[in-house]
Amino acid sequence: xxxxxxxxAMKAQLAVEWERFxxxxxxxxxxxxxxxxxxxxxxxxxxxGLPPAVSFVAVQRLLTLEKSGLRGQAFRGGxxxxxxxxxxxxxxxxxxxxxxxxxHSEVYAAMAYYAGRRLGLxxxxxxxxxxxxxxxxxxxxxxxxDGSRADRVIMEFKKTAGAPPEGGFFWSNLHSLACRRGxxxxxxxxxxxxxxxxx
Numbered sequence: 001x002x003x004x005x006x007x008x009a010m011k012a013q014l015a016v017e018w019e020r021f022x023x024x025x026x027x028x029x030x031x032x033x034x035x036x037x038x039x040x041x042x043x044x045x046x047x048x049g050l051p052p053a054v055s056f057v058a059v060q061r062l063l064t065l066e067k068s069g070l071r072g073q074a075f076r077g078g079x080x081x082x083x084x085x086x087x088x089x090x091x092x093x094x095x096x097x098x099x100x101x102x103x104h105s106e107v108y109a110a111m112a113y114y115a116g117r118r119l120g121l122x123x124x125x126x127x128x129x130x131x132x133x134x135x136x137x138x139x140x141x142x143x144x145x146d147g148s149r150a151d152r153v154i155m156e157f158k159k160t161a162g163a164p165p166e167g168g169f170f171w172s173n174l175h176s177l178a179c180r181r182g183x184x185x186x187x188x189x190x191x192x193x194x195x196x197x198x199x
Contacts, residue, residue: 021111162178
C-alpha cells in the first residue's frame with residue numbers, strides 16, 4: 001500500500017509533522033524534504049514489520065487531534081495560577097497538541113525511522129532510533145526493535161537533554177537546543193550499535 005490511501009489533509013498533516021522532525025533532528029544532520037513515496041503506508045495497523053508502517057487510522061487520528069482543541073492540557077492548570085511564569089507557560093503552550101497517544105507513537109516511530117535512514121543509519125539502527133523516539137515523545141513503545149537497545153538510546157537522550165516534563169513533551173520543548181542536542185546524542189549512539197562502545 002502507499003500514499004494513495006491518504007487524502008490531501010492527511011498528507012498535509014504528515015508534512016507538518018515532518019517539518020517538526022526536521023527542526024528537532026537538525027543538530028544530527030539534514031533529513032531533507034518529506035517523500036511519502038519512500039514510506040510504507042497501510043490500511044490496517046502493523047506495529048512490528050520493517051520498515052515501520054504508518055496506518056491510515058493513525059494518520060486520521062493525528063489529523064483529528066490537531067483540529068480537536070485537545071491542546072495544552074498539561075499546562076491548562078497554569079492559566080489559573082497567580083504565578084506569572086506558570087500563567088505565561090499555560091498561555092504560550094495552550095495551542096499545542098499533547099503528544100501522548102498510541103497514534104502519534106506509531107507515526108513518530110516511522111518518521112524517526114525514515115529520518116534515521118536519511119542520516120545514514122542502517123535499517124536496524126533506524127528501527128531502534130524510531131522506537132526510542134516514539135517512546136520518548138509519547139510514552140508509547142513500538143516493537144520494531146530490541147527494547148533494551150531502545151531503552152539505552154532513551155537514556156542517552158535523558159542524560160543530554162533531561163527527562164520529559166510531567167505531562168509529556170510539546171513540540172516547543174522538543175525544539176529547544178537541549179532537546180535537539182539530545183536527538184543528536186541518540187543518533188550518535190545508535191551509530192555505535194554493533195561495536196564495543198554500545199553496551
